[in-house]
Amino acid sequence: MTADSYRYAHWYDLLWSRGAVAPPELALLEPLARAAGHVLDVGAGTGRIALALAEAGVTVSCLEPSPAMRAVFLAKLAQRPQLFPRITLLPDSITTAALPSSVGLAYLAGVLHHLLTLDELDAALAQLHQALAPGGRLVLDSVAAQPTTLPLPPTLAGEVPIGALVYRTTMRQELLAPAIHRWTFRYEILHGDALIECTDNVSIAREWLREELATALLRHGFVLEAVYGDYSGEPPTDESRSLVLVAQRKEQIDV
Numbered sequence: 001m002t003a004d005s006y007r008y009a010h011w012y013d014l015l016w017s018r019g020a021v022a023p024p025e026l027a028l029l030e031p032l033a034r035a036a037g038h039v040l041d042v043g044a045g046t047g048r049i050a051l052a053l054a055e056a057g058v059t060v061s062c063l064e065p066s067p068a069m070r071a072v073f074l075a076k077l078a079q080r081p082q083l084f085p086r087i088t089l090l091p092d093s094i095t096t097a098a099l100p101s102s103v104g105l106a107y108l109a110g111v112l113h114h115l116l117t118l119d120e121l122d123a124a125l126a127q128l129h130q131a132l133a134p135g136g137r138l139v140l141d142s143v144a145a146q147p148t149t150l151p152l153p154p155t156l157a158g159e160v161p162i163g164a165l166v167y168r169t170t171m172r173q174e175l176l177a178p179a180i181h182r183w184t185f186r187y188e189i190l191h192g193d194a195l196i197e198c199t200d201n202v203s204i205a206r207e208w209l210r211e212e213l214a215t216a217l218l219r220h221g222f223v224l225e226a227v228y229g230d231y232s233g234e235p236p237t238d239e240s241r242s243l244v245l246v247a248q249r250k251e252q253i254d255v
């Protein structure tokens with residue numbers, strides 16, 4: 001990432017946690033993380049998942065290139081000093097970071113679309129293969145079941161009343177080229193009918209298809225173990241658009 005496309009990190013938990021007690025990703029990730037002991041959270045964001053796993057006793061190494069996301073993560077971590085020994089937050093990208101070794105689980109939650117080229121995906125998978133212990137698991141989400149063919153008109157993503165104000169986010173998606181999309185998030189603060197703040201955040205995302213991922217995983221020494229429709233661990237249905245893949249690191253890369 002060049003510019004910090006997550007500079008609205010202070011909106012992130014408000015928008016995506018939606019008052020949920022625990023991140024839904026834990027249904028799949030927590031048992032794997034407990035078995036692994038030490039995990040790598042790639043693109044940890046505000047620590048939504050990492051903090052929950054650390055609370056469960058897991059040691060979590062986190063990568064997060066966005067300074068704004070790290071600021072929110074650290075503010076939350078500061079309220080939980082008992083977790084300091086179990087969380088490491090590295091300010092780096094998966095394509096370049098010096099990673100810990102022999103982790104039992106690595107996961108990318110909501111991160112894959114930020115890898116815009118095959119070179120970036122290859123660099124990330126090569127790094128992850130090195131960081132994982134033999135037999136370690138890699139979990140990837142945001143994998144498209146089918147290519148997106150229609151743009152998304154402005155759509156309400158979340159609306160939260162806090163005191164006298166309403167915090168509202170809408171999202172729209174334009175298709176720029178095959179698999180390359182422009183996302184615009186509009187963040188608005190309203191006081192009654194009066195709009196008191198309105199900001200747009202634009203970023204470019206790439207859609208990765210299940211078949212592309214399956215081929216790339218194989219090339220980098222992973223065996224695809226399971227494909228789920230979401231983090232509940234149910235198989236995909238005809239309606240599933242965004243898939244969750246679980247892969248296992250083989251001992252050796254085939255040549």
Ligand SMILES: C[S@@+](CC[C@H](N)C(=O)[O-])C[C@H]1O[C@@H](n2cnc3c(N)ncnc32)[C@H](O)[C@@H]1O
Nearest residue numbers: 042043044045048066069093094109110111114
């Ligand atoms: C949608 S957020 C997801 C945050 C968190 N994983 C969660 O589920 O709440 C995507 C995150 O990926 C991070 N990211 C983008 N490119 C990255 C890269 N090359 N390496 C590591 N993280 C990256 C962003 O900074 C952002 O915090």
